[in-house]
Every structure is written in structure tokens, then in C-alpha cells.
Amino acid sequence: MTQKSTLYILTVLISLNVTAQEIKNSVEPSSLITNVELIDGTGTPGRKASIRFSGNKIIEIGELKAKQGEDIINGNGMILAPGFIDSHSHIGGSLEKYPEALADLNQGVTTIVSGQDGYGSYVDSIKAEIARRPIAINIATYTGHTDLREKVLGVNQLNRPATDNEIVAMQAILLSELKKGSLGLSTGLEYAGAYFSSCNEVLELAKTAASEKTRYISHIRSEDIAYADAFEEIINIGRVAKLPVQISHIKLALKDDWGKSSNIIAQLQTARLNGIDITADCYPYELWNSTLKVLFPKTDYTNPVSAQYAVDHTFDPTQSILIRFAPNTNYAGKTISEIANMRKEKPAKTLMGLIAEADDYKKAHPEAEGVETIAAKSMTDTDVINFLAWSNTNICSDGSNGGHPRGYGSFTRVLGNYVRDKKIMSLETAIQKMTSLSAEHVGIKNRGVIAAGYYADFVLFNPVTIKDNANFKDSKALSDGIIKVWVNGVCVYNEKKSTNKFPGTFIGR
Numbered sequence: 032m033t034q035k036s037t038l039y040i041l042t043v044l045i046s047l048n049v050t051a052q053e054i055k056n057s058v059e060p061s062s063l064i065t066n067v068e069l070i071d072g073t074g075t076p077g078r079k080a081s082i083r084f085s086g087n088k089i090i091e092i093g094e095l096k097a098k099q100g101e102d103i104i105n106g107n108g109m110i111l112a113p114g115f116i117d118s119h120s121h122i123g124g125s126l127e128k129y130p131e132a133l134a135d136l137n138q139g140v141t142t143i144v145s146g147q148d149g150y151g152s153y154v155d156s157i158k159a160e161i162a163r164r165p166i167a168i169n170i171a172t173y174t175g176h177t178d179l180r181e182k183v184l185g186v187n188q189l190n191r192p193a194t195d196n197e198i199v200a201m202q203a204i205l206l207s208e209l210k211k212g213s214l215g216l217s218t219g220l221e222y223a224g225a226y227f228s229s230c231n232e233v234l235e236l237a238k239t240a241a242s243e244k245t246r247y248i249s250h251i252r253s254e255d256i257a258y259a260d261a262f263e264e265i266i267n268i269g270r271v272a273k274l275p276v277q278i279s280h281i282k283l284a285l286k287d288d289w290g291k292s293s294n295i296i297a298q299l300q301t302a303r304l305n306g307i308d309i310t311a312d313c314y315p316y317e318l319w320n321s322t323l324k325v326l327f328p329k330t331d332y333t334n335p336v337s338a339q340y341a342v343d344h345t346f347d348p349t350q351s352i353l354i355r356f357a358p359n360t361n362y363a364g365k366t367i368s369e370i371a372n373m374r375k376e377k378p379a380k381t382l383m384g385l386i387a388e389a390d391d392y393k394k395a396h397p398e399a400e401g402v403e404t405i406a407a408k409s410m411t412d413t414d415v416i417n418f419l420a421w422s423n424t425n426i427c428s429d430g431s432n433g434g435h436p437r438g439y440g441s442f443t444r445v446l447g448n449y450v451r452d453k454k455i456m457s458l459e460t461a462i463q464k465m466t467s468l469s470a471e472h473v474g475i476k477n478r479g480v481i482a483a484g485y486y487a488d489f490v491l492f493n494p495v496t497i498k499d500n501a502n503f504k505d506s507k508a509l510s511d512g513i514i515k516v517w518v519n520g521v522c523v524y525n526e527k528k529s530t531n532k533f534p535g536t537f538i539g540r
């Protein structure tokens with residue numbers, strides 16, 4: 032085409048009142064998803080609509096006619112929602128081995144937020160890893176407090192609070208990470224690497240996060256014996272450091288107080304009324320998954336009184352499963368009570384014995400990772416439902432690739448078990464809690480809603496058949512009902528299979 036004829040066509044188009052966007056759209060290839068019930072992530076009721084997207088962005092929504100040559104996807108009346116955003120994920124570490132990210136895609140998750148519980152990777156290294164090995168999903172990250180402690184205090188100095196000089200050194204690293212796109216500061220205060228930090232240390236670091244208008248997210252200092260103080264600590268951080276604070280995987284893991292989740296929610300509501308932007312995420316299971324050591328809040332792993340306290344008050348040994356145990360792989364998959372029977376001991380004694388054996392194993396095999404993990408029954412369904420339903424809770428998985436079934440089934444479990452079967456909330460509300468609310472809680476922009484200009488991350492699913500299948504025997508069983516998933520405009524999952532496309536990107540704030 033000559034320059035003159037191009038100019039002529041443009042003049043005609045302009046005279047026909049055609050916008051620049053429409054000219055662009057008419058030349059770039061686009062795709063049209065038709066015949067769907069659109070639940071757009073804002074919480075508003077579902078509606079019939081078609082969605083046009085091009086490249087990695089959504090162009091328009093409405094009653095749209097297909098264009099010549101356009102790629103058309105018939106949704107067959109199923110539900111189209113924004114790709115789910117997992118605000119607390121531990122999948123990141125497995126992406127190098129499993130870049131197709133089936134753990135996430137099979138439950139409709141298109142974006143994960145890593146760097147949780149105080150541990151993660153630095154922004155540059157995440158970006159370099161994606162460049163070296165492209166991935167199917169998007170990833171964002173917080174900066175881990177324990178990582179900062181390890182770097183500045185040293186791995187053998189974690190059993191004390193940081194000095195003023197060390198706090199300043201940690202602040203400098205944190206600031207540099209925030210400027211590179213980290214979403215904020217994450218802590219795992221219940222874990223040994225951070226438990227001995229002072230409230231002041233955490234508060235000063237949170238102030239640095241606030242100075243960059245970022246956020247604070249925390250696995251709080253106690254989820255059982257001292258949970259009331261732990262909730263107070265995070266509320267205080269929000270109040271003094273003046274930044275949004277989020278409680279990671281909110282739970283009530285003290286048997287004596289089961290059923291009292293409403294009191295906690297009331298405490299959080301009061302804080303919100305006082306101007307503190309406090310929110311939470313939650314996964315839909317009564318069992319958590321971590322190290323045996325968190326059952327000893329005072330880190331006195333050889334104290335029989337503390338072991339008996341754990342058995343009596345913080346977990347149920349008859350329903351708690353040892354997921355991994357490197358010193359004796361025969362124990363994996365058995366409950367603590369079963370293992371106690373095998374050893375002809377009381378469960379409290381077994382608890383101490385297992386920790387000692389795991390520590391010895393670690394000494395003999397310093398390179399070994401994840402020597403032991405337990406899935407402990409510490410919650411009740413009533414409290415889980417209360418926390419899931421709180422209007423300031425978004426859904427998360429806290430999952431890894433294998434181990435606890437939450438890694439593969441959290442989002443589909445909410446949609447199947449809790450929304451369709453138990454009807455604890457509307458489908459629109461549940462999807463909002465998996466998309467726009469999650470994006471808002473972690474500071475991700477232009478995702479989590481199906482609207483023009485947003486990224487084309489979608490999940491197409493069948494609300495009648497949707498169901499998690501992962502369990503403790505088969506933790507990687509894929510969910511039913513997730514039909515297709517798109518990330519940045521590219522279909523990455525189709526009928527329980529990866530399409531072997533890797534359009535995932537690092538999301539900075």
C-alpha cells in the first residue's frame with residue numbers, strides 16, 4: 032500500500048468517526064469468548080456477555096459480533112471469571128521443575144503471590160529465573176523479614192532481636208526490594224527464624240514498607256496459645272506504621288477456644304472502625320501444614336509439659352498426619368496417634384522424639400530440605416466458614432506442589448464444597464474474594480476484574496461439576512470442572528492438561 036492510499040483510508044476512517052483504538056483493533060488479531068455467564072470479579076451478579084481480547088489485554092465486553100478471521104471460543108453457557116489470584120502461595124519454589132504450574136491452573140489460579148511467611152526470593156532472582164525458564168502463571172512477591180534477618184544477623188544469630196544498626200541495615204535492603212517491585216514486607220513471626228524479633232524491629236521495618244506506600248502481611252506470632260496478643264500486634268503495626276496490614280491464613284488453632292472466631296472478627300472490625308486497614312486471607316481446610324516445631328510455641332522441644340499441652344490444646348493427634356519424615360519414611364501418611372502406637376508411646380512423647388530425630392537427621396544431612404512436615408488438625412469447620420465469609424477475607428491456598436491438598440484444591444474446594452454445597456456465600460462473592468479483593472489486598476493493579484484495559488487472565492468453569500479432588504492420599508489429583516484457563520491472553524490449560532505455553536510474567540507493584 033502506498034503512503035498516499037494509507038492516508039486516504041485513514042481519512043475515510045476518521046471521517047466515519049472511527050477511533051484510534053478501533054483502527055488498532057481492526058488490524059491486530061483478536062479473540063472472542065462467546066456464550067458465557069460473565070462473573071466479572073467485582074461481586075456484581077453474573078450476566079450473559081461476550082469478551083474480546085487482543086494480545087494480553089481485554090478490549091471490550093458486551094453483545095459482540097465476531098469479526099472476520101477472529102478466533103472464537105464458544106463458552107457453552109459456562110462461567111467466565113477473572114483468573115484467581117492466590118495471595119499466599121508457596122508454589123514459587125517448584126516452578127523451575129514444574130513451569131506448567133498445574134497445581135495452580137487446575138484450580139483456576141493465574142497469579143500467585145510468593146515471599147510469604149518471611150521467606151522468599153529477591154526480585155532480581157525471580158525475574159532472572161523466569162527469563163531462564165518461562166512459566167505458565169504470573170508471580171508477584173513480598174520481601175521476607177526472616178530472609179533479611181538471615182542476611183544481616185546471620186543464620187546462627189536468629190534467636191535474638193536485631194540491634195538498632197541491624198534494623199537500619201535490613202531497612203536498606205527492604206527499601207531497595209520495594210523499589211524493584213516487591214509488594215511489601217512479609218513476616219513469619221511464629222517460626223523460630225523470626226519469633227525472637229522484637230515488636231519494635233518489625234514495626235520499624237513496617238514503617239519502611241509504609242514509606243513506599245506498600246503493605247505488611249504476616250503469619251502472626253501465634254495462632255494458638257497467644258493468638259489474642261498476636262492479633263493485637265498486627266493491629267498495632269497497622270495503627271503505628273500507618274499501612275494496610277493483612278493476616279495470613281487466618282485461623283483459630285486453640286482447641287479450648289474453638290467456635291469463638293466471631294470474637295476475633297469483632298476485634299478486627301473494631302480495628303477497621305478505628306481506621307486501621309486490616310484484612311485477612313484464608314484457606315478452606317481444618318488442617319494446617321507446617322513443621323512439628325510450631326506445636327511448641329516456646330521452642331522448648333524437649334519439655335514434656337509443652338508436648339502434653341500441644342496434645343491437649345493445639346492439635347488432635349488422631350487426625351493429624353505426618354506428611355514427610357526423612358529419618359523414617361514409613362511414618363509418612365500416618366497420624367501421630369498411629370505412630371505413637373507403633374512406638375508404644377504416648378503421643379506427647381512421640382512428638383518430642385520425632386523432633387529430636389528430625390534434628391539429628393538434619394545435622395547428618397545439612398543439605399536436606401523439608402526433613403519433616405505435619406498436617407495438623409487444629410481448626411473446626413464453623414470457624415473456617417466464619418473466617419472465609421468475613422467481608423475482608425480473600426481466598427488463598429498457602430499451598431505447595433504436593434503435601435497438603437490445599438496446593439491443588441483450595442479454590443475449587445471453596446467453589447464446590449463451600450459455595451455450591453454448603454452455600455456459605457454467593458458465587459459472585461466467592462469469585463470476588465478470589466480476584467478483585469485479593470488484588471486489592473496485596474496491591475496488584477489491572478488484574479482481578481474482567482473489564483476493558485485489564486489483563487486477559489480468565490478461568491472458564493462449570494459451576495455444577497466444579498470440585499477439588501486432591502486429598503492427603505493423592506495430593507496432586509486435579510480438580511473437576513475447570514475447563515480452560517488463560518494467562519495474559521494465552522490459553523495455558525485445557526480440559527485438565529497444560530497447553531505447554533508459558534506466558535507468565537513477574538508482576539511488580
Ligand SMILES: [Zn+2]
Nearest residue numbers: 148250279280
Ligand atoms: Zn504461614
